[in-house]
Amino acid sequence: MKSMLNRLTIKSRLIFVLCVLVTYLLGIQMLGLFGMSRGIRGLETVYHDRVIPLHQVGHIESLLLQNRLAITSALIMPTPEIIEEKTQLVERNLRQISRTWEQYMLTRLTAEEHRLALKLAAQRRKLVTEGVLPAVEALRANRIGEANRILVEKIRPLYVPIGVTIEALVLLQLNEAGREYNREQDRFETIRTVLVASIFIALVLALLIGFGITHAIFRPLEDVVKIARGVAAGNLTQEIRPRSQDEIGQLMQALKEMRDSLVDTIGQVRDSEAHTRALLDNLIDGVASVNEQGAIKTFNPAAEHIFGYNAREIIGQNISLLFPEREPGQGQHDDYFRNLPTENLEAFDAPFEVTGRRKNGATFPMDLAVVEMHGGKDRMFVVIMRDISERKLAEEQKARLMTELESANEELKSFAYVVSHDLKAPLRAIGALADWLSTDYTHVLDDQGKEHLRLLVSRVHRMGNLIDGILQYSRVGRVKEAPVAVDVGQMIHDVIELIAPPANVIIDVEEPMPTIVTEPTRIQQIFQNLLSNSIKYMDKPRGEIRIACRAEGEQWKFSVTDNGPGIEMRHFDRIFQLFQTLAPRDRIESTGVGLALVKKIVEMYGGRVWVESKAGIGSTFFFTLPTRQQP
Amino acid sequence: MKVTNKPILLVEDDQVDTMTVIRALKEIHVTNPLVNVENGEEALRYLKDAEREKPCIILLDLNMPVMNGIEFLQVIKHDEQLKRIPVVVLTTSEEQQDKVNSFNMGVAGYMAKPVDYRQFVEVMRSIDAYWTISEMPY
Structure with a gap:
């Protein structure tokens, strides 16, 4: 029951109470109206049932008395005119009596009254029929004596009981009227009492309802206000328990939800703040926030580390403290911070290099970026600083290393140069001298001596x-040529002409050959070496060499196939190594450089070279070159 | 050589190479006198000496002590009197850069010294043949 009441809203409860009150007041009013109408009807009854019959009875008595007096007066002065006048009066009165009687009989009569009325009716009828009517007749017939006798003998005696009866009836009527009046009086008393009691009850009810409303609405409302004030004051942990499901309960619930959401939001904000703080604390870059005037507001540990200042001692200071005094010739970005007190800060996101100053006065290179923070009511700036002295150092080291490398490379180049000149010069001298010896001293030398000199040469x-x-070999990759579009087909023809293959070797070039943008000399070297190898080692009476090319994905795959002696598989790797040959040099003059050179060139272009071969049948040398020249 | 009375200036530090040139010239019957100097500086001294006759042709090695061939070229090719004397480079270097530098300096020829003496004779024969046909400035 209570929970059901709790579930009702205050609105419905108020409506319910109002309805009850209105119904109650209406009831009271109905009761009053009913009592009043009852009273009025009672008074009406008193009037109709008692006053009117009383009047009617009186009227009848007076008419009867009038008749008696009329007859008497007619007898006193029995002129025809008077007789006529009085008899007519008597008849008129009789008619009126009967009419009044009929009306009287219609009124509400008590049993006693009814009995007396019947008695009166009988007595009246007897008076009229035995006294009045005969007397009138006698008068009309001018029998005065007779009429007088009737008056004396009949009318007078007969009238006496009527008078008694009427008197009794009137008394009865008066008593009855008095009783009814008292009854009505009592009823009014009762109604008044009931009304007074009702008003009293209504007052009590009003008090009770007021108390109930106070209890149900204002107290919880005050509680809500207290809780809301508590939340506003920051007490977020207080217990909020909605006691009902009415509006106040809902208000309480809403307050609780608001508080919970506030707690959530605050928690999130705190989490986010903690996250940001952790981020800032663990950042490698120094981060400081400054206001528009350049006063430092925050200073993270990395910044402390970079500058050597403690956050406590630097916060509140101007950021220009972190930068050396301006010297002539320094960049304008230093001016930027020097001018801070007079000029407003402007943000610039792109980091640039400035000179920073540590607490101990040492200056160092650093990257600086300034980002404007939006959101607050004051303009704030985030200054991000990175100590780049180590990087600078590393860069310098790298540059030094590069220089060293370059000089080493230069040395290597000059080594090749030295080899080409200083090694070949004495060799050439030996060759020349040996030649001259064999020419100039041919008559002194025997055959063996001549042979030795020939071998020497x-x-x-x-x-x-x-x-x-x-x-x-050393020139490949070191000496660069400008890449040009090379028609490979045309170039192969040039190479064949240069080599001038013997008549027993047929070289077949499959068409079409692509055009490649590359260094022409290198491609020429590839084909020259492969073709001259094939020709040099040819062991068949009829040599056949076939050059082909097909596109494979992003690469051209070239192949040079011959029907020469072939190569055993175990030599497939060795033949591409520098100075490696498979035949004795005295039999076939070879430096062992050719294939190594081919491999170096092809790999320099990002290609691959390999051989497929069967001993005795022939070999195919494959190499790939990218279709697109690498930058 | 078209002019047979003018000397040939050989700028060469290697003794055997000098012998090779002398022998090759003799073998192909070039009668011009041969003046041999060992480096660019000596060659310049010779050329600047008004007493000495100017050569009809200069055979120049590149790799030499004191003043190398390229440095020598830089001097004489900026000298009004000397820049018209034909210079044929005789060298072992096949470096692209040496060739480029030499021709930038307006050399008349660039010959690689072959290891084989016989081939060297043929080179000398070609030079002689060319400068026998070609007109000379003076």
Whole structure:
């Protein structure tokens, strides 16, 4: 029951109470109206039932008395005119009596009254029929004597009981009227009492309702106000328990939700703040926030570390403290901070390099970025500072290393140069001197001596070739040519012409050959080496060499196939190494540089070179080159 | 050589190379006198000496002590009197940069010294043949 009441809203409760009150007041009013109408009807009854019959009875008595007096007066002066006049009066009165009687009989009569009325009616009828009517007749017939006798003998005696009866009836009527009046009086008393009691009850009810409303509305409202004030004052942990489900309960619930959401939001804000703080505290970059005038507001640990200032001692100071005094010739960004007290800060996001000053006065290079913070009512700026002295140092080291490397490379280059000149010069001298010896002293030398000199010259040649090979090899990647569009087909033809293959070797070039943007000399070297190898090692009476090319994805795949002696698989790797040959040099003059050179060139372009071969049947050398020239 | 009475100036520090040139010239019957100096500085001294006859051609090695061939070229090619004397570079260097530098200095030819003496004779023969046909400034 209570919970059901709790579930009702205050609105419905108020409506309910008002309805009850209105119904109650209406009831009281109805009761009063009913009592009043009852009273009025009672008074009406008194009037109709008692006053009117009393009057009627009186009227009848007076008429009867008038008749008696009329007859008497007619007898005193029995002129025809008077007789006529009086008899007519008597008849008129009789008619009126009967009419009044009929009316009287219609009124509400008590049993006693009814009985007396019947008695009166009988007595009246007897008086009229035995006294009045015969007397009138006698008068009309001018029998005065008779009429007189009737008057004396009949009318007078007969009238006496009527008078008694009427008197009794009137008394009765008066008593009855008095009783009814008293009854009505009592009823009024009762109604008044009831009304007074009702008003009293209404007052009590009003008091009770007022108390109830106070209890149900104002007390909880005050509680709500107290809780709301508490929340506003920051007491977020107080217990809020909605006691009902009415409006105040809902208000309480809403307050609780508001408080919970506030607690959530505050929690999130605190989390976010903690997150930001952790981020700031663990950032490698120094971060400070400054206001428009350049006063430092926050200073993170990294900034402390960079500048050597404690956050406590630097906060509130101007940020220009972190930068050295301006010297002529320094960048304008230093001016920026020097001018802070007079000029407003402007944000610039792109970091730039400035000189910072540590607490101990040491200056150091740093990257600086200033970002404007939006949101607060004052303009704030975040200053991000990164100590780049180590980076600078590293850069310098790198630059030094690069210089060293370059000089080392330069040395290597000059080494190649030295090899080309200083190694070849004495070799050439040896070659020349040996030649002159064999020419100038041919008559002194025997055959063996001549053979030795010939071998000496051939070895000089071989060494010359080796040196040339090394030079060629070292030039690849070192000496750059401008890449141009090379028609490979045309270039292969040029190479074949240069090599001038013997008549027993047929070289077949499959069309079409692509055009590649590259260094022409290198491509030429590739084909020159591969083709001259094929020709040099050809062991068949009829040599066949076939050059082909097809596109494979992003690369061109070239192949040079011959029907020469072939290569055993175990040598597939060795042949691409520098100075490695498979045949004795005395039999086939070879430096062992050619394929190594091809491999170096192809790999420099991002390609691959390999061989497929069967001993005795022939070999195919493959190499790939990217279709797009690398930058 | 078209002019047979004028000397050939050989700027060469290597003794055997000098012998090779002398021998090759003799073998192909070039009769011009040969003046041999060992570096660019000596060559300049010779050329600036009014007493000495100006050469009809200069055979120049590049790699030399004191003053190398390129430095020598830089001097004489800026000298009004000397810049018209044809200079043929005779060198072992096949460096692209040396070739570029030499031709930038307006050399008349660039010959690589072959290891084989016989081939060297052929080179000398070609030079002689060319400068026998070609007109000379004086």
